[in-house]
Amino acid sequence: MKRAFDIIMSLFFICAFALPMLAIAILVKVTSKGPVLYWSDRIGTDNKIFKMPKFRTMKINTPAVATHLLSNPKQYLTRVGKFLRRSSLDELPQLLSILKGDMSFVGPRPALFNQDDLIQLRTKKGIHKLTPGLTGWAQINGRDELPIPVKVEFDEYYMKHRSFLFDLKILWxxxxxxxxKEGITH
Incomplete structure (x- = not known):
């Protein structure tokens, strides 16, 4: 049922947001050098790497690390990057990852390929078996502000209590x- 929901809803939102996504793509292209989409190597189900698309919010010379690890992340933001991140509009291309099956609407947020501490903790607790999500229990309980062990505790809670109704609650x-605009640091 979860996969059917993901397919139907991702198709619906891709159609519903087609024009806004086109406008964002044009805005990204005309305000900064580089591609419209940033393809991030992320950890998926069973710790397999997949390419996750986002509208590019950072300059093309930005190091490939989690934003919170940059000494001054604001220096890397494009002119529209801050707005796209604060509004979460940079996440819209992930609807394609949901449609493809690399992601779900709800699940643990996919780790960056180089977040070894997060990957190890999730693997130890069996969380790596879950399909990563556009949003998740940890996302609504702190998002970027959570230390990794706490984030994994929320992921584990989700894994043990997941249900269609819990997913709907998380989406809401x-x-x-x-x-x-809560829990967004950059």
């Missing part, structure tokens, strides 16, 4: 967080 709470 995510919408509220995005509208309030």
């Amino acid at each position: 709470l995510t919408l509220l967080k995005v509208l309030r």
Whole structure:
């Protein structure tokens, strides 16, 4: 049922947001050098690497590390990058990853390929078996602000309590967080 929901809803949102996504793509292209999309190597189900698309919000010379590890992340943001991140519009291309099956709407947020500490903790607890999500229980309980062990605790809680209704609750709470711009550091 979860996969059917992901397919139907991702198709719906791709159609519904086609024009806004086109406008964002044009805006990214005309305001900065480089490609419209940034393809990030992420850890998927069973720790397999997949390419996750986002609208590019950082300059093309930005180091490939988690944003919070950069000494001054604001220096790397493009002119529209801050807005896209604060509004979470940079995440819209991930609808393609959901449609493809690399991601789900709800699950643990996919780790960067080089976040070894997060990957190891998730693997130890069996969380690596889950399909990563556009949003998740950890996302609505702190997002970028959570230390990795706490994030993994939330991921484990999700794994042990997941259900269709819990997913709907997480999606609803995510919408509220995005509208309030809560938990976004950059």
